[in-house]
Amino acid sequence: MMHGNCLRIIGLIILFQAGWSISGCDPVSDGGSAEIQVATSALSSADVARVTLTISAPDMAEEIVEDLYFQNGRWRGIIGGIPSGTNRTFSAEALDSADVSIYDGEATSVTITPGGRTSVVILLQQSVPPGEFDNYVPFIDAVS
Secondary structure, rough: OHHHHHHHHHHHHHHHHHHHHHHHOOOOOOOOEEEEEEEOOOOOOOOOOEEEEEEOOOOOOOOOEEEOOOEEEEEEEEEEEEEOEEEEEEEEEEEEOOOOOOEEEEEEEEEEEOOOEEEEEEEEEEEOOOOOOOOOOOOOOOOO
């Protein structure tokens, strides 16, 4: 009799665990992923040593921060485990070898679906724009 009760309890525990993961309450399986591609607006992005991506949202407990990798002329990455939901913000920052931000940009209002993969493309602009352009009309004071 004792042996039968133990088997029933073990069976209930297994069913409970299976029901928990199937019901959609598992936060890991409820997440989605995003394929990220980053491009810079510069003619040459050779000064970029690394690109850091930050994913945030008002309903996320903490931000997700990952470094992207360089492949075929673009910085990219696939980030998994992103909590599903709307209004996700993807912020990218390109840093030089001294860890100084030289380009940045973001994609806002991104929706992550459970078990899905969202494509996100971010165009980075110069973090500090160049100084004001000075161009004057030439002044001719003599002709010889």
